[in-house]
Amino acid sequence: MTEELDLRAAPGFVDEEVGAELPGLRLDWMTMPRGPRSSPTALVRRLGALSNRYRGASVVAMRTQPIPHAYRTFFRQIGLDPDVDRIPSEQAAVSRLLYGGFRSHGALEDALLVALIETGVPVWALDADLVDPGGLGIRTTVDGDVLGSGEQAHGVPPGRLVVADARCIHAMLFGQVAPGHGAGPRARRVAVFSVGVEGVPAIHVEEALWVCAEALRTG
């Protein structure tokens, strides 16, 4: 008999000004056990099966599909060039074409990748011990903000969009995770979060977290 998951995705906050400027932007997050370090065979096999979904022509046409299109558009609207900083689903697809298949990098990384491939919505993982129980959200930086905490923290220019909680900034939005805040091998629990944008149905954003949790638990 398999153990049922008792996990709930919580909606994160979106700063009022950011929400007014970028309607549809949302962040969902949940915490869960980190799971095993190396991928179970079933998860590796699942990645292999997902690799077979991709063909060159389908990757080229990917940007015309609704969810990749929504992320590409959002990237442009926040000053990123999706042809330079690829959206996560395109980045995964290009890696698949370059290496001939999805490579396993550990259970958590594989679960994040499965969630991305299945839903098109990117999911990131943080060390849950460093996340304030009040929850994660999206805001803009102000003067004096730093990315991360402790000795590894470094300054961030004002006006940048970041993923933060009440205590500190954990990651740049669609960018770098603060050094030491990622779900490293010593983390016991992880806080996973997904970011949805206008044009991406809310159910996909939540589904991405569920797929990640389910993949991590059962492979």
Place this chain on the structure above:
Amino acid sequence: MELLERVPGGTLVPQEISSPVVDGGERAARRALRGQIERLERELSDAFVTAFSMGGLDQAAGHPRQQARLLDLGELEHVRDDLVERLSCARAWISKRADEQAASRLALEQMLLEPGKHRFERVSCSDLGQPGCGAWEVRPRLGLIGMLMGWWQVKLSSGCPLAGGRGLAPRPAHS
């Protein structure tokens, strides 16, 4: 916008105005620009897919890596104008390539109709917008005899051999 305010001491000091009308107008303008960016991105993606079968668009010189931020009106206009330019270039390239392919198809039809008038002319599959690396070519039937007799035909080459050839297959190990 600045407003001069008279303080009790009689001095005029500038006061920042944050007019809801101005803010609302700018916000509406930014929203409109984001809508235009969405539409242009869609059209550029369609153009990218269309162009792929014609040889693919050149990758535009990308901007340096940036960090996500809220763009102001001027920056959004810049993104919009950049997309307009890219789309315009992409459409011009597709149109030019389509004209070239139409001309190649016409040339092939003429070769097929009257091969004798188009001796040794050659049209590659890529010029026709077809996959593969074969080529249509007017060749004499039976070599030299065909050349002397005026027997001409259009042949489709089989394209490239396998990259590197089949090579020597490893022999199965004998037990």
